[in-house]
Amino acid sequence: xxxxxxxxxxxxxxICTGMVPLEPADQAELLVILSKDSDSRIxxxxxxxxxxxxxxxxxxxxxxSDAAPQLFxxxxxxxIDHSEISQAFIASVGCPINILIDSVVRLSPDExxxxxDDMGLLSMRPELGAVLLTSTALSMDQRRLLEELEQGxxxxxxxxxxxxxxxxxxxxxxxxxxxxSRMSVTERMQLAFKGGREERMALIxxxxxxxxxxxxxxxxxxxxxVEGFASITSLTEEVLRLISTMRSFRKxxxxxxxxxxxxxxxxxxxxxxxxxxxxxxxRTLSTNKNVPETLRSFAQKTFRQRTEAR
Numbered sequence: 001x002x003x004x005x006x007x008x009x010x011x012x013x014x015i016c017t018g019m020v021p022l023e024p025a026d027q028a029e030l031l032v033i034l035s036k037d038s039d040s041r042i043x044x045x046x047x048x049x050x051x052x053x054x055x056x057x058x059x060x061x062x063x064x065s066d067a068a069p070q071l072f073x074x075x076x077x078x079x080i081d082h083s084e085i086s087q088a089f090i091a092s093v094g095c096p097i098n099i100l101i102d103s104v105v106r107l108s109p110d111e112x113x114x115x116x117d118d119m120g121l122l123s124m125r126p127e128l129g130a131v132l133l134t135s136t137a138l139s140m141d142q143r144r145l146l147e148e149l150e151q152g153x154x155x156x157x158x159x160x161x162x163x164x165x166x167x168x169x170x171x172x173x174x175x176x177x178x179x180x181s182r183m184s185v186t187e188r189m190q191l192a193f194k195g196g197r198e199e200r201m202a203l204i205x206x207x208x209x210x211x212x213x214x215x216x217x218x219x220x221x222x223x224x225x226v227e228g229f230a231s232i233t234s235l236t237e238e239v240l241r242l243i244s245t246m247r248s249f250r251k252x253x254x255x256x257x258x259x260x261x262x263x264x265x266x267x268x269x270x271x272x273x274x275x276x277x278x279x280x281x282x283r284t285l286s287t288n289k290n291v292p293e294t295l296r297s298f299a300q301k302t303f304r305q306r307t308e309a310r
Contacts, residue, residue, distance in 0.1 A: 002033050003068060012037065016045035024057035029067065032074045050074075055084050062088035062095070072099055081106060090115060093124060101131050109137035116142045119214040122149070123189035148210045151185050155207035161234070166201035176202065189214040197225060204229055204239065212239050216246070223252055230258035237266050244269045257281055263290045270295045279306050 001007040002015075014020045015030050022030070031053070034046035058075050061067055062085070072089070076099050079085040086103040089095045095103075104112065112135045115121060115128070122129060129149040132138065138146070159180055167173040176198065180188065185208045192203045192214035204215045215221065216239070226249050229235060240259060249255050256273045259265045260281075274295070277285065285291065286299040 002030055005038075009039070009042070012039075012042050013045070016042065016049050018049070024053065025060035025064065028053050028057040029061045029071050032071050033068055035074070036070055055079060055082055059084045059088040063091045065093055067092060067094055069094075072096060076102065083107070083111065087111070090125070090128065091121065097127060097131075100128065101134070104128075104131050104135060107135075109135075112137040113139070113142065116146060117213075119189055119210065119217045120193055122146075122210070123186055123193060123214060126186040145210055145213075148208045149185055151208055153181055153183075154188065154211075156181060158205060158207050159202070162202040162205035166198045172198075185210055193218050193220070196220075197222075200225060201228070205232075205234060209236070209238060212236065213242070216242055223249060223255070227252065227254045227258060230255045231262055233262060233264050235264060237264060240265045241269055244273065253278075260285060260295070261288065261291065263292070267292050267294055271298060274298060274302060279303065282306070 001011070012034055015022075015027070015034060018027075028050070031046045031050045035043055035050060037043045037046065058071070058079060061071055062075060072092075072095060075085050075089070080089075080099075080102060083106075086106050089099055089103040104115075107115070112132065116132050116138055126149050129146040133143060133146055160177060163173055163177045163180070167176055180191075180199075180202065183191065188203060188206060188208070188211045191199055192211055195203075200215045200218060200221065203211050206212055206215075226243060226246075230240065230243055240262065243249065243255065244259055244265075253276070256276050257278075260270050260273050260277055270291070271294070274282075274285075277299075282299055282303045286296060286303050288296060288299075291299075
């Protein structure tokens with residue numbers, strides 16, 4: 001009723017005077033709508049009431065998927081210099097592109113970099129990539145990643161091999177391959193967040209690094225899956241390095257072991273993890289000719305030191 005202007009006057013007055021118990025976000029949105037009311041008395045009361053609301057109420061209202069258009073304009077006019085509001089604009093799927101641009105300009109370099117690393121946000125708001133690319137705060141690597149948003153279908157050879165390893169059932173494998181082949185980078189990123197284990201298993205080897213990172217940021221990702229990722233020799237060095245730096249999996253011994261035994265793991269990562277490797281595994285690693293010579297030699301030295309100490 002309020003959005004279409006059909007709310008009765010007494011209801012409008014009740015909102016303006018605070019007589020109706022509302023959540024702060026609801027109150028902020030309704031008062032913004034009423035501040036543009038055709039009745040000047042209602043508009044004035046609503047405008048006065050808005051000054052008493054905290055910034056957090058407007059931010060909470062903005063991020064909702066059905067936020068009123070008037071709310072964006074009001075917050076742009078009054079609060080766009082507040083970081084909390086700029087962040088809410090960026091997180092809102094309904095935010096107009098011109099306001100989105102104004103918001104990114106006002107963010108600190110660290111905030112811009114954090115948003116560029118948020119694969120969940122980029123998958124839901126792909127247009128944000130083009131806006132972020134106008135910022136001078138991005139690193140060269142972040143720029144190259146964001147440019148991948150413009151890519152189309154994945155590399156079919158890589159995708160076919162990945163799907164073959166991810167899904168045993170031939171019929172399901174064909175279905176998954178056909179579905180992924182028609183998806184854009186953004187759609188594959190969204191699937192990395194919302195899909196199942198088989199889909200993540202295939203997408204971790206996607207030709208787009210954005211999709212790989214989206215898999216690693218998925219809230220559904222399990223330690224067991226990451227243990228498997230750490231042993232895959234066809235993964236990129238970047239993904240293997242990313243696994244080694246993730247706090248949520250840092251204490252998992254199987255992940256550390258699999259990374260050390262994976263010949264594709266960057267040597268500095270393997271060398272850093274080596275002291276954590278248990279003696280029996282260390283002995284096996286010291287004779288493993290698939291890993292780099294530097295790692296194997298250091299494993300032999302460490303194994304001798306441990307056995308001599310005993």
